[in-house]
Amino acid sequence: MNNETYNRIKAEHPNWSEEQIWTAVSLDMEADNVITQKGADIDRNDPEILTQIIKRAKEWLSEVLPKIFEKVKVLFSQLLDQLKTWVNANWHKIIEVIGKFAYKS
Numbered sequence: 644m645n646n647e648t649y650n651r652i653k654a655e656h657p658n659w660s661e662e663q664i665w666t667a668v669s670l671d672m673e674a675d676n677v678i679t680q681k682g683a684d685i686d687r688n689d690p691e692i693l694t695q696i697i698k699r700a701k702e703w704l705s706e707v708l709p710k711i712f713e714k715v716k717v718l719f720s721q722l723l724d725q726l727k728t729w730v731n732a733n734w735h736k737i738i739e740v741i742g743k744f745a746y747k748s
């Protein structure tokens with residue numbers, strides 16, 4: 644795979660599954676897109692910003708990698724349901740949950 648973000652996340656988390664890596668890629672990519680669109684001075688812990696990032700990541704993954712998305716769609720529901728709790732813990736908590744999410748191939 645020749646995708647810079649994919650390669651970076653895979654190097655940071657060598658034991659993650661393809662589903663975990665692509666989920667993190669979609670969130671990372673959409674975070675960049677939302678920040679670019681809204682401006683660099685946004686609050687990354689704003690629930691509306693995080694909701695937008697998660698929803699857009701979910702949409703991107705479902706359109707671009709539907710087989711991967713089928714394996715992680717429950718995770719996106721959990722992310723959105725737990726958003727208020729994680730806002731207090733910050734963005735890194737979301738990535739931590741991706742790492743702990745059990746995928747069944």
